[in-house]
Amino acid sequence: MDILIKNSNFNIKQTFMCGQCFRWTENADGRFEGIAHGRKISLSQCKDGVTLHNICEDDLPLWERYFDLSTDYGAMITQLSADDTLALACKGSGGIRILRQEPFETLISFIISQNNNIPRISGIIGRLCESFGEKIEGGYAFPTAEKLKGITPEDLAPLRAGFRARYICDAVCKVNSGEVDLDELDALPLEAAREKLKLIVGVGDKVADCVLLFAFAKHDAFPKDVWVKRLMARFYPQGLPECAKGIEGIAQQYLFDYVRNNGGLDD
């Protein structure tokens, strides 16, 4: 069945192309399709909102959670728009929704992302899914930690992940052993959750904050990549304004997307 989600703060192109996820692609007709939770769906945009195509009715709560539909983005945009620069970013990129992606997939994806570019990140993740993920209708699920148990860097050679291969193995090992329990992160405050994730070799502040923001929707997580460092130095040398307090991650993502698409860091 098709489900229309009426929402004025949900732009699928912005949401899938803003760098928070790596497994969604745009078709020639403007639809986006991708796989999450082992289910493949396609989405289309209309003026009232977004249509989820051919989903199983029982899966609706799952997608509502994935797209975080219970969160009021209009209120956050109003809050952030008290600042002039953020108001511009909201105007240009306010259709982004921060997804609640699967924690293990997000962890591995952002380990792969370090010192890397988006096309190659997607390529490595795609090969990981094809090599080790469960075959489903129309593609492959992201492999679970359990499925990757005991994997070695040599096993990952076909991915061509480079120096990140051993980081992936360490993450798999520590998730499976329970040393890093992804299920407990949601209940932990930001700093404690970040330190937990950093027990994994190859996970630093930035990767940890990406996981906490893009999988657990911890809106106070504030990943600082090279782009954000540049834009912070340019626009907010004293730090983000007061209106972003508690939702630094949302502000970060709007700003990140805005400066990447519209420049503004040239001079």
Place this chain on the structure above:
DNA sequence: ACCCAGGGTAACT
């Protein structure tokens, strides 16, 4: 032949 890419680690001051 360079340079960089949604960084992190180890080895230095």
Place this chain on the structure above:
DNA sequence: AGTTACCATGGG
């Protein structure tokens, strides 16, 4: 505590 080379791979 703050810098810096190096890490594989691929594209410009």
